[in-house]
Amino acid sequence: MYLRILYIDRIGVVHDITAILAKRRMNIVSMEVEKNKIYLECQSVPIQQCKDCIAELSRITGIQKIDEISAMPCKERAEQLDAILTSVHDGILSVNPDGLITQYNPAAARILNLPVKKVIGKPLEAALFKNLLIQETLQTGCQYHNREVYIDGGNSYCVVSTIPLKNNDNEVVGVVALIRDTQEVRSLMNNMTASLPMTFADIPYASAVMRQVVNQARRYAASDSTVLIRGETGTGKELFARALHSSSTRAGAAFVPINCAAIPETLLESELFGYARGAFTGAAKGGKPGMFELANGGTLFLDEVGEVSAHLQVKLLRVLQEKRVRRVGSTKEVAVDVRIIAATNRNLEDMVADKIFREDLYYRLNVIPLLIPPLRERFEDIQLLGELFLKHFAEKLHNPVQGFSAAALQRLQDYNWPGNVRELKNSIERSVNLVDGTLVQPEHIFLGRLSGSQTAPPSVQFEKYQTLEERLAEVEVVILKETLRRFRSSRRMGAVLGLSHTAVLKKLRKYDFSLD
Structure with a gap:
């Protein structure tokens, strides 16, 4: 009773x-x-x-x-404590003054990869918990907060916080450690800071060639293979990378992008692979995880991968082959489960031929190639994208502009957009800032460079006597050559030059120019 x-x-x-x-x-x-x-x-x-x-x-x-x-x-207290320890998602471990483990919840067993029966009542050293900073807290009374440590048994990292337990005489009589799985911490951080996911439905297009590319990408998303996205600058390679991730089985995990061209080579290695404690002067006390670890379970997007140095190409190849990463200054290797999506606007085949890019890395990355066509090759998308950007910036800038005049739209369609969708977007934003009425006019659209953008007129040599017809023919050749370079379509050339489709073909044949 x-x-x-x-x-x-x-x-x-x-x-x-x-x-x-x-x-x-x-x-x-x-x-x-x-x-x-x-x-x-x-x-x-x-x-x-x-x-x-x-x-x-x-x-x-x-x-x-x-x-x-x-x-x-x-x-009752023991049952309540057991219920609490069992229900919390973070690992909890406590020791008494002799360093014997008195509490060890299921979350700790999962994170540290050691069952409860092998831990309770055992000393810290016997339980292989040498790196959890508990012994240091027990000896010195120092409290550690969110320190990343390496787990020998689990072959991974975890985040540890320790709290010393003191009696009335301020003597340390035990320690409680809070242990978090680094992957869960990173997932939480990603969920709180990441932008809204990009899906294929968010990629606007009207052209048949883009429809084909999007359909290809949808099929690739279901795979876990590496994708290499090729395309000129400004074509939207990162949008496709995000859509591939959002449509994959890894959509619930992190999407981690890194621009290999934007980070100096000396820093790129530590950004990709992380570094251990004390790896170099100025390194964070607990070390730092690299992009591969941050993307564990998710997708790592290597933008401008063609800019990676030869030294890092070797390390990158090893990670892709072994699925393991070693931090700078560390001897420990950690297994990672990451899908790689790479992107470049460079010709990797030429770089391989010139011994600038490793051939074995090229084949590792080019498992599934995806080519994003430039804007000049999808003429039908210019009006659609222009109207979408116009609506977006009109709302953002509180401008009542409602559309393009016919002449303004023709001006957009006659330009070859070397900067692709990014250049189009910037041009529309500039136009919305300039327009006063409800329609964008041609004078509101600035194309190419704002200063010095006028192309110098073709030069005519006077070293020998030429008739007017011969001189006009030379100028015509220059004009046709430049227009052909920008617009690989006789219909587009005709629209720009004010000629019929057949007239353009006739002139091309006259000067032995080919559209191929």
């Missing part, structure tokens, strides 16, 4: 209670004494005997009330 006895404190009250139980030959299993409360756990007895015992105990001087309860407080 379990009893709770409320009493007025006096010397001898516990003695009187135990004397009655001893006289009745009732064994006391456990007892807890608090201020003005005594909790008793006694052997089970018949109901009537229990009532007679309670009645006799009630007659003791100072006893105010006796109630039967369902369990001892210590048992």
